[in-house]
Amino acid sequence: MRYVVYAWVDDLTPFYIGKGLPNRPYESKSRNPHTLAKKKSSLTKGTFSVIILLTHLTNDQACSWEKKLISEIGLESLTNFTEGGDGGNTQSGWSTERKEEFRSLMRTVNSNRPKQSYGEGSSNTFWVNNGEKNRRLKVGTEVPEGYEPGRTPHLKPYKWITDGKDSRQVPLDYPPPEGWYPGQKKAHYRGKPL
Numbered sequence: 001m002r003y004v005v006y007a008w009v010d011d012l013t014p015f016y017i018g019k020g021l022p023n024r025p026y027e028s029k030s031r032n033p034h035t036l037a038k039k040k041s042s043l044t045k046g047t048f049s050v051i052i053l054l055t056h057l058t059n060d061q062a063c064s065w066e067k068k069l070i071s072e073i074g075l076e077s078l079t080n081f082t083e084g085g086d087g088g089n090t091q092s093g094w095s096t097e098r099k100e101e102f103r104s105l106m107r108t109v110n111s112n113r114p115k116q117s118y119g120e121g122s123s124n125t126f127w128v129n130n131g132e133k134n135r136r137l138k139v140g141t142e143v144p145e146g147y148e149p150g151r152t153p154h155l156k157p158y159k160w161i162t163d164g165k166d167s168r169q170v171p172l173d174y175p176p177p178e179g180w181y182p183g184q185k186k187a188h189y190r191g192k193p194l
Helices: 033-045 059-073 096-112
Strands: 003-010 013-020 048-057 125-129 134-138 158-162 167-171
Touching (some): 003 033, 013 059
Antiparallel strands (some): 003 048, 125 134, 158 167
């Protein structure tokens, strides 16, 4: 009795019906590319929302309701790949021919997808470095002179020092301040050392 049935909606119009455990409506992993593209588009417009339709269901009940709702709305109006009720295994019961057709379609979709160029992405920021320091800039910002794209790993080896209350990472050649010594602060859980 832990399953939910939910809808992903764009401007109050459902585009995906799903079922799963209570956190599934808020996850994007293991989704078909059409559903994710629609979600991204509605997120960009600010019209995306999640509606929990039914809660406290068994897996069988959730599958049944998912199937019923997809049928009532119409598969052609949704981004779902199947009529539902298959518990997330969208290819269960598919013939070998149908699976190959689907794989071919996905290859075409992915090959036609525009490649992200450096600096683009969901966060609209990118990293630059001057060989010593990394900086994060907004896309569209001019790269400062002497900086190049990407992050640079630590150029100097580091060590940990502690005063028993706090820990810091410092360069190997850094002399520790008075009261500080090599190592990290001991981790505690509820007053007991780990």
